Amino acid sequence: MAIASVTGMQCVSAQDAFMIGKDVAVFYPEGYDARQHEPSPIFVVDFERTEDVAGGWRIRPEFSINGGKSVARIAVGKEVDFYGNGEVAGQLRRNGKEVKFWNTDAPKYEVDGGKRLYQSHPWVLVVRRDGTAFGVIADNTWKSSVRMDEEEITFESEGPAFRVVIIEKGSPAEVLKELADLTGHIEMPPLWALGYQQCRWSYFPDTRVKEIADSLRLHRIPSDVIWMDIDYMDNFKVFTFDKERFPDPKDLNDYLHERGFKTVWMIDPGVKVEEGYRIDDEGTKMDYWVKDANGKPYEGEVWPGQCHFPDFTRPEVREWWGSLYKDYMATGIDGVWNDMNEPAIFNVETSTMPEDNRHEGGGGLAAGPHLRYHNSYGLNMVKASREGILEANPEKRPFVLTRSNFLGGHRYAATWTGDNASDPSLMKMSVPMTINLGLSGQPFNGPDIGGFFDDCTPELLAQWTAMGVYFPFVRNHSAAGTRQQEPWAFGEETLDVCRTAINRRYRLLPYIYTLFREAYEDGVPVMRPAFFADVKDAALRKEQEAFLLGGDLMVVPRWAENPAMPAGDWRRIVLEDGTDDGYQAMLYQRPGSIIPIANLSQNTTEYSTDSLTLLVNLDGDGKACGRLYEDEGEGFGFRDGEYADFALSASCAGDEVIVSVTQTNGNMHKGRKRIRVGLVMPDGIVYSQWTGGRTVRVGR
Numbered sequence: 232m233a234i235a236s237v238t239g240m241q242c243v244s245a246q247d248a249f250m251i252g253k254d255v256a257v258f259y260p261e262g263y264d265a266r267q268h269e270p271s272p273i274f275v276v277d278f279e280r281t282e283d284v285a286g287g288w289r290i291r292p293e294f295s296i297n298g299g300k301s302v303a304r305i306a307v308g309k310e311v312d313f314y315g316n317g318e319v320a321g322q323l324r325r326n327g328k329e330v331k332f333w334n335t336d337a338p339k340y341e342v343d344g345g346k347r348l349y350q351s352h353p354w355v356l357v358v359r360r361d362g363t364a365f366g367v368i369a370d371n372t373w374k375s376s377v378r379m380d381e382e383e384i385t386f387e388s389e390g391p392a393f394r395v396v397i398i399e400k401g402s403p404a405e406v407l408k409e410l411a412d413l414t415g416h417i418e419m420p421p422l423w424a425l426g427y428q429q430c431r432w433s434y435f436p437d438t439r440v441k442e443i444a445d446s447l448r449l450h451r452i453p454s455d456v457i458w459m460d461i462d463y464m465d466n467f468k469v470f471t472f473d474k475e476r477f478p479d480p481k482d483l484n485d486y487l488h489e490r491g492f493k494t495v496w497m498i499d500p501g502v503k504v505e506e507g508y509r510i511d512d513e514g515t516k517m518d519y520w521v522k523d524a525n526g527k528p529y530e531g532e533v534w535p536g537q538c539h540f541p542d543f544t545r546p547e548v549r550e551w552w553g554s555l556y557k558d559y560m561a562t563g564i565d566g567v568w569n570d571m572n573e574p575a576i577f578n579v580e581t582s583t584m585p586e587d588n589r590h591e592g593g594g595g596l597a598a599g600p601h602l603r604y605h606n607s608y609g610l611n612m613v614k615a616s617r618e619g620i621l622e623a624n625p626e627k628r629p630f631v632l633t634r635s636n637f638l639g640g641h642r643y644a645a646t647w648t649g650d651n652a653s654d655p656s657l658m659k660m661s662v663p664m665t666i667n668l669g670l671s672g673q674p675f676n677g678p679d680i681g682g683f684f685d686d687c688t689p690e691l692l693a694q695w696t697a698m699g700v701y702f703p704f705v706r707n708h709s710a711a712g713t714r715q716q717e718p719w720a721f722g723e724e725t726l727d728v729c730r731t732a733i734n735r736r737y738r739l740l741p742y743i744y745t746l747f748r749e750a751y752e753d754g755v756p757v758m759r760p761a762f763f764a765d766v767k768d769a770a771l772r773k774e775q776e777a778f779l780l781g782g783d784l785m786v787v788p789r790w791a792e793n794p795a796m797p798a799g800d801w802r803r804i805v806l807e808d809g810t811d812d813g814y815q816a817m818l819y820q821r822p823g824s825i826i827p828i829a830n831l832s833q834n835t836t837e838y839s840t841d842s843l844t845l846l847v848n849l850d851g852d853g854k855a856c857g858r859l860y861e862d863e864g865e866g867f868g869f870r871d872g873e874y875a876d877f878a879l880s881a882s883c884a885g886d887e888v889i890v891s892v893t894q895t896n897g898n899m900h901k902g903r904k905r906i907r908v909g910l911v912m913p914d915g916i917v918y919s920q921w922t923g924g925r926t927v928r929v930g931r
C-alpha cells in the first residue's frame with residue numbers, strides 16, 4: 232500500500248506510513264533502506280503496523296532529496312512552541328533555532344556558534360497554544376541537523392533517506408510518556424547518585440582525595456560522591472592506576488567508603504597505542520579497533536598520545552569492553568564516568584575522527600562509515616559500560632555518567648552538560664539546558680556547578696550552588712589550573728551558603744527520589760519547565776529562570792529577574808530556620824500538594840525517613856495530596872515488590888487538618904517512628920508536634 236504522491240517540486244509525502252500504537256505514526260520516505268538505519272539505537276520496540284494512519288492525522292512529514300541531502304519537512308501549523316532538541320545551548324524555547332547533530336567536544340559551547348554540543352537528540356517537542364502537544368523523532372544517526380522555523384521543522388541529513396516518527400497527544404507530559412515507552416524508561420538510579428558530589432580535574436595524589444573527603448565532613452557539607460578524573464591513570468591509560476599517585480585504589484575506596492562516600496572513576500574510549508599494555512594488545516590481537524578508510528586500525532591523539540578506538544558498533548567489542556570493568560570495579564569503584572566519547576580527538580581540525588573511518592557493525596547492524604556511527608559512538612560505549620558494570624556487580628544499580636550520547640541513550644547513563652565555564656551567563660543557561668534534556672527523554676542530568684573553565688568567584692559559586700541543588704544531578708566540578716572551587720574555597724560566607732543549600736537537597740531527598748521513580752514510570756522529567764504547572768498559560772511558555780522540581784515545587788533562583796509564576800496560591804516555603812543569606816533559591820509549593828521531607832543527614836548511607844515531615848499546602852477546598860516512594864535505594868529488589876509506595880493525603884474536618892500516610896503498594900515494611908506536619912501558611916510554616924502512627928491532626 233504505497234501512498235506516495237508528488238506534492239511539490241521535489242517533495243514527496245510518505246511512501247508508506249502506519250500507526251505503531253495509539254497516537255504514534257511512522258512515516259517512511261521513498262527509497263528507504265532499512266540497512267542504513269536499523270536496528271535503530273533509539274527505540275526499544277519493534278514497529279508493528281497496528282492500522283493505517285487516519286485521514287485526519289495532523290502532522291505529516293514531506294520527504295525530499297535536496298542538494299544530495301535527505302530532507303524531511305514537517306509543517307506544524309501556527310503558534311506553536313518548540314522544546315527538546317536534547318543538549319542545546321541557549322534559550323529554552325527553540326523557535327527559530329538550528330541544531331547540528333554531530334557530537335562535538337565543545338568547550339564553553341562555542342564551537343559552530345553553539346549549534347552542536349556533545350550529544351545529539353533528533354527530537355522536537357511541540358506544544359500548541361491549547362496545550363496539546365506532539366513530538367517528532369528523526370530516526371537517523373547520520374550527520375544531520377534540524378531547524379525550527381515559524382511553521383515548519385526541517386531535518387536535513389548527509390545520510391540516506393530516514394523515517395520519521397510522530398507522537399500526537401493531549402499534553403507534553405503524555406508525549407514524554409510515549410517517548411519513554413518507545414525509547415525505554417530510565418533505570419532507577421542508586422540513591423547515592425542523587426546526593427551532592429565533589430569533583431575536580433586534578434585531585435591527586437590519593438592523599439589529596441582523602442583530604443577533600445575529610446574537608447567535606449569537617450565542614451559538614453552533606454555529600455555522597457568523590458570523583459576521580461584522569462589524574463589517577465598511569466599515563467592516561469584506561470583501566471590502569473598510577474603507581475605513585477594512586478598505588479592502592481582499593482585502600483582509597485575503602486577509606487572513602489568508611490566515611491560514607493561512594494567513588495566514581497573516569498574511563499575514556501581512547502586506548503593508548505603501546506605494545507605490552509594489556510588493553511591495547513588485546514584489542515589489537517582481536518582486531519577490535521575502528522578502521523581508517525584503508526582498513527587499517529585508526530589512530531588518533533588524545534590524552535595518552537596516539538590511541539586506538541574500540542569499534543563499539545560491534546557486539547563482541549562491547550562485550551569485551553564491558554568485561555574490562557570486572558577487575559576494575561573489584562577495587563571498590565562504585566560508578567564510572569565515560570568522558571571524551573564523541574569521540575574527541577586532539578590536533579585535528581574536526582576534533583574527531585574522519586567521516587570515512589569504518590565501523591564493522593554486527594548483530595544485524597550493517598558496516599558503515601563514521602558519518603553514520605559518529606553520533607552513536609558514545610551511546611554504544613555507555614551501553615557496553617553499563618552492561619559490563621552490571622555483570623561485575625549484579626546486585627547493584629550501575630551508575631554511569633557520560634559526556635556524549637544520543638537519543639535513547641538515557642537507558643544506559645546519566646549525563647552532564649560538558650565543559651561550561653565559571654561565568655554567570657553559563658550558570659543561567661544551565662537551567663534551560665537541563666530542562667531541555669529532560670524534555671528529550673534524559674531526566675538525569677546537570678551542569679558542572681560553579682563552572683568548569685576559568686576561575687569561579689565566591690558570588691558565582693554561592694549563586695550556582697544555591698540553585699543547582701535542585702537539579703537532578705548535583706556535582707561541583709572544575710578544570711585543572713583554575714582556582715579551587717570546593718564550597719570552602721572562598722571563605723566562611725560562601726561555605727555557609729553552600730551548606731545551607733546542600734542541606735536542603737538532603738532534606739528534600741524523599742521527594743526527589745519519588746520524582747526519579749515517576750521518571751522511571753512515566754518518562755516525566757525530574758526538572759521541568761514552569762509551563763508544566765499550567766500548560767495552557769501562555770505566559771509560562773518562555774520561562775527559563777524559574778523552574779519546577781517535580782510537579783509540586785517551583786524553584787526561583789535569586790538572580791531571576793522577572794520570573795513568570797503559575798497562577799494559584801503557590802506558597803513560599805523555607806526549609807529550615809536560620810537567617811536568609813540572600814542566595815538561597817526561593818521555593819514555592821503548589822496548592823493542593825504534600826511534600827515529604829527527611830531530617831538532615833550527612834550522606835545517603837545515614838539518610839533515613841524514620842522521622843518524616845509532611846509539608847502541606849492546602850488547596851481552596853482544604854485538601855492536598857502527595858506521594859512518597861521508597862525502596863532500598865540500591866539493588867533490584869524493588870522489581871520484585873521490595874518497595875513501599877505511600878499516598879499522602881490531607882483534608883479538613885472542622886478546625887482540624889487530618890494528614891495521613893497510607894501504604895498503597897509494595898511489600899517493603901517501612902517502620903516509621905514519627906511524623907509531623909508542616910502546614911504551609913501565607914506567612915510561614917506551622918509545624919505540628921511529632922507523633923507516632925500514620926495520621927496527624929493539626930489545628931488550622
Ligand code: MIG
Nearest residue numbers: 432460461570634649650710
Ligand atoms: O580534555 O578529564 O569534560 O569534565 O575534567 C579534557 C579531564 C578532558 C573533559 C571533561 C572534563 C574533565 C576533563 N576532560
